[in-house]
Amino acid sequence: xxxxxxxxxxxxxxxxxxxxxxxxxxxxxxxxxxxxxxxxxxxxxxxxxxxxxxxxxxxxxxxxxxxxxxxxxxxxxxxxxxxxxxxxxxxxxxxxxxxxxxxxxxxxxxxxxxxxxxxxxxxxxxxxxxxxxxxxxxxxxxxxxxxxxxxxxxxxxxxxxxxxxxxxxxxxxxxxxxxxxxxxxxxxxxxxxxxxxxxxxxxxxxxxxxxxxxxxxxxxxxxxxxxxxxxxxxxxxxxxxxxxxxxxxxxxxxxxxxxxxxxxxxxxxxxxxxxxxxxxxxxxxxxxxxxxxxxxxxxxxxxxxxxxxxxxxxxxxxxxxxxxxxxxxxxxxxxxxxxxxxxxxxxxxxxxxxxxxxxxxxxxxxxxxxxxxxxxxxxxxxxxxxxxxxxxxxxxxxxxxxxxxxxxxxxxxxxxx
Amino acid sequence: xxxxxxxxxxxxxxxxxxxxxxxxxxxxxxxxxxxxxxxxxxxxxxxxxxxxxxxxxxxxxxxxxxxxxxxxxxxxxxxxxxxxxxxxxxxxxxxxxxxxxxxxxxxxxxxxxxxxxxxxxxxxxxxxxxxxxxxxxxxxxxxxxxxxxxxxxxxxxxxxxxxxxxxxxxxxxxxxxxxxxxxxxxxxxxxxxxxxxxxxxx
Numbered sequence: 001x002x003x004x005x006x007x008x009x010x011x012x013x014x015x016x017x018x019x020x021x022x023x024x025x026x027x028x029x030x031x032x033x034x035x036x037x038x039x040x041x042x043x044x045x046x047x048x049x050x051x052x053x054x055x056x057x058x059x060x061x062x063x064x065x066x067x068x069x070x071x072x073x074x075x076x077x078x079x080x081x082x083x084x085x086x087x088x089x090x091x092x093x094x095x096x097x098x099x100x101x102x103x104x105x106x107x108x109x110x111x112x113x114x115x116x117x118x119x120x121x122x123x124x125x126x127x128x129x130x131x132x133x134x135x136x137x138x139x140x141x142x143x144x145x146x147x148x149x150x151x152x153x154x155x156x157x158x159x160x161x162x163x164x165x166x167x168x169x170x171x172x173x174x175x176x177x178x179x180x181x182x183x184x185x186x187x188x189x190x191x192x193x194x195x196x197x198x199x200x201x202x203x204x205x206x207x208x209x210x211x212x213x214x215x216x217x218x219x220x221x222x223x224x225x226x227x228x229x230x231x232x233x234x235x236x237x238x239x240x241x242x243x244x245x246x247x248x249x250x251x252x253x254x255x256x257x258x259x260x261x262x263x264x265x266x267x268x269x270x271x272x273x274x275x276x277x278x279x280x281x282x283x284x285x286x287x288x289x290x291x292x293x294x295x296x297x298x299x300x301x302x303x304x305x306x307x308x309x310x311x312x313x314x315x316x317x318x319x320x321x322x323x324x325x326x327x328x329x330x331x332x333x334x335x336x337x338x339x340x341x342x343x344x345x346x347x348x349x350x351x352x353x354x355x356x357x358x359x360x361x362x363x364x365x366x367x368x369x370x371x372x373x374x375x376x377x378x379x380x381x382x383x384x385x386x387x388x389x390x391x392x393x394x395x396x397x398x399x400x401x402x403x404x405x406x407x408x409x410x411x412x413x414x415x416x417x
Numbered sequence: 418x419x420x421x422x423x424x425x426x427x428x429x430x431x432x433x434x435x436x437x438x439x440x441x442x443x444x445x446x447x448x449x450x451x452x453x454x455x456x457x458x459x460x461x462x463x464x465x466x467x468x469x470x471x472x473x474x475x476x477x478x479x480x481x482x483x484x485x486x487x488x489x490x491x492x493x494x495x496x497x498x499x500x501x502x503x504x505x506x507x508x509x510x511x512x513x514x515x516x517x518x519x520x521x522x523x524x525x526x527x528x529x530x531x532x533x534x535x536x537x538x539x540x541x542x543x544x545x546x547x548x549x550x551x552x553x554x555x556x557x558x559x560x561x562x563x564x565x566x567x568x569x570x571x572x573x574x575x576x577x578x579x580x581x582x583x584x585x586x587x588x589x590x591x592x593x594x595x596x597x598x599x600x601x602x603x604x605x606x607x608x609x610x611x612x613x614x615x616x617x618x619x
Contacts, residue, residue, distance in 0.1 A: 167595075188592075188595055188596075190559075190595070191559075191560070206590070206592075209548075209590070210588070210590050211563075211590060211591065231567055231571075231589060231590075231591075232563065232564065232567050232591060234560065234563045234564070234591075235560045235563070248560075248563070248564055250564070250567045250568075250571070252571055252575070253522070253567060253568045253569075253570070253571025253572055253574075253575070253589075254568070254571075255564035255567050255568065276561065276564045276565060276568060277564070278560050278561045278563070278564040279558075279560040279561065292560070292561050294561075298520075299557070299558070299561045320557060320558065320561075322557075322558035322560055322561045323558060323560060336558050343558070365558055365559070366558075366559070366560075408559070409559070
């Protein structure tokens with residue numbers, strides 16, 4: 001994607017936009033205010049199914065879900081001008097055009113206010129296959145400018161899918177677009193987990209006859225086996241600091257939490273209980289690790305310091321809890337919690353212990369946070385098959401992201417850009 | 418007890434009825450062939466070292482019961498194709514899977530009996546190594562169930578080793594809930610899926 005060049009910079013001072021009342025304070029979970037904006041169809045000679053499917057649909061979807069912009073409806077077949085925008089109580093008009101130059105697409109974006117003054121202008125150039133990527137980049141730029149913070153539009157979700165036979169590791173854009181397979185093991189391959197720099201993933205594959213951990217680069221290249229000398233090698237997860245991987249290893253049928261460096265060195269055992277331990281996850285600052293243990297009689301969530309000391313139980317409701325994962329601020333954990341015989345996503349404040357259930361149909365498991373902390377992706381069998389969904393932290397705006405085969409084990413990339 | 422005896426006698430009749438054709442046709446349905454095994458295993462001590470319970474010599478019996486009275490069942494009768502050999506070994510009861518209770522990895526009486534039979538056969542057929550696969554039903558969570566399956570597989574391995582099977586011959590792997598034997602969503606299916614599955618490997 002580096003071939004995508006941002007060429008012409010501000011037609012006018014782009015900082016002007018940020019200096020107007022657009023500087024909003026966006027809450028962690030909800031938009032405090034949103035900016036009404038009119039977004040007419042692009043000015044282009046491309047066929048509708050190309051520009052709409054590859055650009056305009058994902059672009060307007062991003063803006064709609066941004067929590068920052070509110071798309072103002074406008075009458076069809078009417079030229080949009082500043083006066084009309086004012087009448088419709090919109091603050092801005094977002095004009096786009098798409099041109100083809102040789103093998104490239106050139107997308108020009110202009111934001112004008114109700115006084116017809118250009119507040120932002122930028123030209124983007126990319127290969128034809130990159131049109132959707134350009135839509136996400138432009139939407140991200142607009143959010144960044146209004147909000148000062150990056151969006152989630154450039155993030156990726158890793159997952160496992162059996163659409164081609166065996167479960168293999170796949171990637172998709174945050175909105176479910178651009179789904180592509182990145183492993184070719186022809187054997188059960190599951191539980192991908194991103195590195196903190198978004199460059200690598202660690203996952204478990206059975207293609208060697210046993211379950212082993214492998215590291216693969218997002219940009220391709222050879223996979224690297226992480227050698228531990230232990231059984232299981234599941235639930236692998238990169239430390240947010242350094243090169244450590246926490247995982248579940250087993251000796252003689254006693255699964256425990258271990259840590260190993262990504263070059264297979266410096267293996268350390270963190271738990272020694274005779275019960276089953278599983279599913280480690282680092283806190284965002286790397287100082288704590290949550291995990292699941294059966295030591296209390298049922299699988300429950302515990303937290304320990306990253307060296308294995310100071311273990312305390314976190315979950316007390318539900319008779320089966322697993323899959324804990326930390327919010328980007330470290331203030332909350334989300335996990336799979338069985339309530340009345342059904343698995344639901346529970347979000348719990350780490351300090352107070354207070355929790356809430358995000359209700360949904362079917363079984364809902366393996367939550368994963370977006371890097372901006374405003375979304376959770378998870379897997380649900382509500383359709384009769386395992387599929388990956390995404391929702392806001394209050395359980396609204398649930399969207400199904402996968403449809404082909406069965407899909408599970410979502411893991412949201414850690415960095416926004 | 419009388420119920421068990423009844424079942425056993427039924428089994429004997431069934432053996433008489435079907436054992437002979439079963440020798441000739443390898444495509445005999447699974448159910449009638451395995452029924453005598455079940456009846457027999459309920460009436461014998463966990464480690465059968467004698468032939469005091471003497472069912473009629475039939476290919477459907479574990480090799481221990483027939484060593485004195487019938488030509489010894491050797492692996493030569495199993496296919497050289499390892500997958501087919503596994504099918505045959507399961508069908509004839511040479512090796513038997515162990516089943517577990519919900520969220521449990523302890524071996525009940527039935528599981529111990531099945532593994533005792535399996536250990537006896539394995540000790541006499543050292544040309545095979547063994548892979549023990551741990552499986553779980555779908556009602557738990559994927560990650561915890563992978564760990565639970567590991568525990569199940571290793572408890573079975575340790576039991577077999579206690580009965581004299583060389584530990585170096587046994588490898589374990591956990592599939593958690595990834596590979597259910599029965600895709601159903603009821604207790605009958607779940608009971609089948611909570612198992613340690615024994616697989617012969619060369």
